[in-house]
Amino acid sequence: MYSKELLKGTLTTIILKLLSHNGKMYGYEITQRVKILSDDKILIKEGSLYPALHKLKDDGLVKTDEEMVGNRVRKYYSLTEKGKLCTEEKVNELHQFIGTLQNILTDKPSIA
Amino acid sequence: MYSKELLKGTLTTIILKLLSHNGKMYGYEITQRVKILSDDKILIKEGSLYPALHKLKDDGLVKTDEEMVGNRVRKYYSLTEKGKLCTEEKVNELHQFIGTLQNILTDKPSIA
DNA sequence: CAATTATATATAGAAGTTCTAGGTATAACT
């Protein structure tokens, strides 16, 4: 389990990217998928996930539709058109940031 | 300039790594070094740096000594023994986190 | 030589994200 602070700033991008890759997902599914993809090192808590999803919806980046599964309602999240554009930008930015971080961790200037 | 959130959780590791690499540095020098290493994409503000440095000192990871430069006092920060151990751990953790992030961004499980 | 910019340290309060802890409910397993 990584120290919690590391996730800050990347959670939204992670959610968007998973939605982009899988089409539609529900909340619990996202937490489990991240758990698996991270080999149990990133455990997203509900108290982190749902506020993040709701903010994404408020911002118009995701939309929801509900399906009945057995006796209960399952809420699926998927990207809007705006969300698709934003995902691409955010993933690019994160990739660049990772590159910059690696330069700093080796104390090498990005510019040759 | 990256969105501010990305830096969260990594600033302390960045500072520790720079101190580890350069022996001793003063505050302003750290901001300028990060600016150069990141090709102007990470601009650490004073309001971020000094609280972070003071916390590192409170936690016993860095120590300070002051030198006169011209007419003014310059405060140098350097790693304590505890700080050196902690730096190694934190840098390793960050490297692993970056690896995990890259798996997630391609939606590939870490475990084969 | 006056004004601006760069150097240099610091703090208070705001803003934002994620976590802890709690609540609710169904389904599956033992």
Place this chain on the structure above:
DNA sequence: AGTTATACCTAGAACTTCTATATATAATTG
């Protein structure tokens, strides 16, 4: 029957970083 997994949600706390501000010296520029 009791526990665990599934599934959604919220309030308030905790933490980090930022904005804005204060102070002061040194160097540059018009």
